[in-house]
Amino acid sequence: MKRRWPGQNPFLFGPNGLRAGWRILIFVVLLLGITWLIALPLRRTLIGLQPDAVITPAGTILGEGIQVVALLIAAAVMTKIEGRSFSDYGLPLRQAFGKHFWQGVPLGFIMLTILLILIAGFEGFSRGNRVIGAEVAVKYGTLYGVAFLLVAIFEEFCFRGYLQSTLTSAVGFREAAIIISAFYAAFHLTNRGETEIGAIMTGCFGLLCAFALWRTGSLWLAIGMHASWDWGETFFYSVPNSGLLARGHLLNSSFHGPIWLTGGSAGPEASLFVFLILLLWVAVIHWMFLEHAKRT
Numbered sequence: 001m002k003r004r005w006p007g008q009n010p011f012l013f014g015p016n017g018l019r020a021g022w023r024i025l026i027f028v029v030l031l032l033g034i035t036w037l038i039a040l041p042l043r044r045t046l047i048g049l050q051p052d053a054v055i056t057p058a059g060t061i062l063g064e065g066i067q068v069v070a071l072l073i074a075a076a077v078m079t080k081i082e083g084r085s086f087s088d089y090g091l092p093l094r095q096a097f098g099k100h101f102w103q104g105v106p107l108g109f110i111m112l113t114i115l116l117i118l119i120a121g122f123e124g125f126s127r128g129n130r131v132i133g134a135e136v137a138v139k140y141g142t143l144y145g146v147a148f149l150l151v152a153i154f155e156e157f158c159f160r161g162y163l164q165s166t167l168t169s170a171v172g173f174r175e176a177a178i179i180i181s182a183f184y185a186a187f188h189l190t191n192r193g194e195t196e197i198g199a200i201m202t203g204c205f206g207l208l209c210a211f212a213l214w215r216t217g218s219l220w221l222a223i224g225m226h227a228s229w230d231w232g233e234t235f236f237y238s239v240p241n242s243g244l245l246a247r248g249h250l251l252n253s254s255f256h257g258p259i260w261l262t263g264g265s266a267g268p269e270a271s272l273f274v275f276l277i278l279l280l281w282v283a284v285i286h287w288m289f290l291e292h293a294k295r296t
Contacts (some may be wrong), residue, residue: 193243
């Protein structure tokens with residue numbers, strides 16, 4: 001149900017109510033403002049827990065946790081302004097951590113594993129040995145699981161959730177997915193060590209997640225895929241994640257060979273083989289949700 005406002009100025013309002021550009025502006029201002037208010041008193045703690053170019057579980061959990069809280073508050077405010085719900089933004093809370101999420105978790109990890117097998121087949125990746133004991137591995141594995149779940153919730157709900165939903169009302173789903181994925185790629189260029197190729201591949205991953213949203217009707221499959229991919233890169237296979245290395249990783253793995261093969265400082269997501277993995281990924285999602293494809 002659309003929220004009606006008095007004095008329908010055409011500069012502010014269109015056939016779908018308050019124009020998408022204004023709604024996005026309000027949302028971004030709310031998100032940045034709330035994040036700043038929450039993070040300001042914790043600034044020194046955040047700096048201490050998360051050194052530059054190093055991922056730590058405590059720093060990631062605190063930093064991403066702040067952003068997730070700010071995002072949920074900003075989205076809740078927008079539901080009141082727009083007369084909509086979280087389900088309209090692609091995040092039905094009744095489906096939280098349900099079937100689609102648990103379909104996504106193994107899918108993301110398997111696709112990363114196939115990518116690294118391809119790179120290793122061209123002698124570009126060595127798995128190495130375990131560098132931490134079993135108890136420490138369980139501890140860090142669990143903490144990084146929480147950390148990257150928060151990363152996935154923030155990035156998917158922000159980009160493929162609210163922004164995708166709102167921009168779709170103005171330009172259509174496919175066009176919105178392309179625009180949002182371009183911004184998503186640019187967003188990742190702020191990571192130290194990220195490369196242009198890595199950012200482009202990240203944007204393509206954004207399109208993949210938009211496809212998953214279109215096929216399933218919710219973000220939970222994409223959240224599961226995103227979280228397990230990041231967890232697999234950062235902790236399990238111990239490779240760079242968007243140019244960042246982790247403290248408390250499992251293996252002493254290494255890359256050797258040309259950047260086009262290994263991804264260089266950005267990590268395997270910048271390997272040219274990612275393009276093949278993404279095509280395979282699209283095919284798998286299409287097959288998994290074929291009945292939905294027939295209905296649409």
